[in-house]
Amino acid sequence: MSSKITSGKRFEGKVVLVTASTQGIGFSIAERFGLEGASVVISSRKQKNVDEAVEKLKAKDIKVSGVVCHVSNAQQRKNLVETTVQKYGKIDVVVSNAAVHPSTDPTLETEESVLDKLWEINVKASILLLKDAAPHMKKDSSVVLISSISGYHQHDSWAMYGVSKTALFGLTKVPSLQLCSSFISVSSRTHDKFNPLKYDDELEFAAINMIPWPCSFWDYVCLRRRWLLTLE
DSSP, X not given: OOOOOOOOOTTTTOEEEESSOSSHHHHHHHHHHHHTTOEEEEEESOHHHHHHHHHHHHXXXXXXXXXXXXXXXXXXXXXHHHHHHHHHSOOSEEEEOOOOOOOOOOGGGOOHHHHHHHIIIIIIXXXXXHHHHGGGOOTTXXXXXXXXXXXXSOOGGGHHHHHHHHHHHHHHHHHHHHHGXXXXXXXXXXXXXXXXXXXXXXXXXXXXXXXXXHXXXXXXXXXXXXXXXXXX
C-alpha cells in the first residue's frame, strides 16, 4: 500500500537556506520545502553536486538556487548567506544540516585532528552560520539544527560523533534565549538512519525512521508562532 503525501503551498513566499543539501536528508528537506512553495537555497562543497541537485529540483518546478559552501570556510559561509539575501531580500528559515563522521575509532583512541574536525563542522559551523544569518532574519523566522539519535544514545564507534550531536541540543537552547526577543525560534531535530531511496511509501519511511516526513515537522516549526518553544 502506498500513501504518498501530497504537497500544499504552505511556504509560499518563504526563503529557506539548507546546508549540505545536495543529497540525503538535506536534499529531502530542501525538496519538501520547495514543493510547499518556498524559494530554496541549497549548498554543498562541490559545484558539480550543487548543479546536479539544482537541476533535479528545477525539474519539479521548485524555485531553487545553489551555492558552493564548505560550512567550515568562513568566506564561503558568509557568501552563502549574502547570496541568499541579495537574491531574495531575506531569510525565513535556516536549516543547519552539515556534519561529518570521520572516524569510528574508540573514544580514547580518537586522534586530536578528528576531534577538531568534528567540532569545526558539526558544532562550530552551526554557531557561526547562525551568527551570520541572524541579522537577516525577521519576526517569525526559524533556525533548525539537525542533530541525530546518536546525540542521545552513543555507542563506541559513534561516540565522539554522538558527543558533537549532543552539543547541538545545548546550542539549541542558548541562542533561543537571545533570539526569542526578536521572535526567532531555534530548534533541533534528531534523525536515525536516513535513506529515502529505500522506501516506496513515504509514510512507511517516516514511521521506520521515527521522524515525520519533513512537511509535518517543518510546518510545525516554521509556520506557527512558537518563538518561545525549543524542540529536541
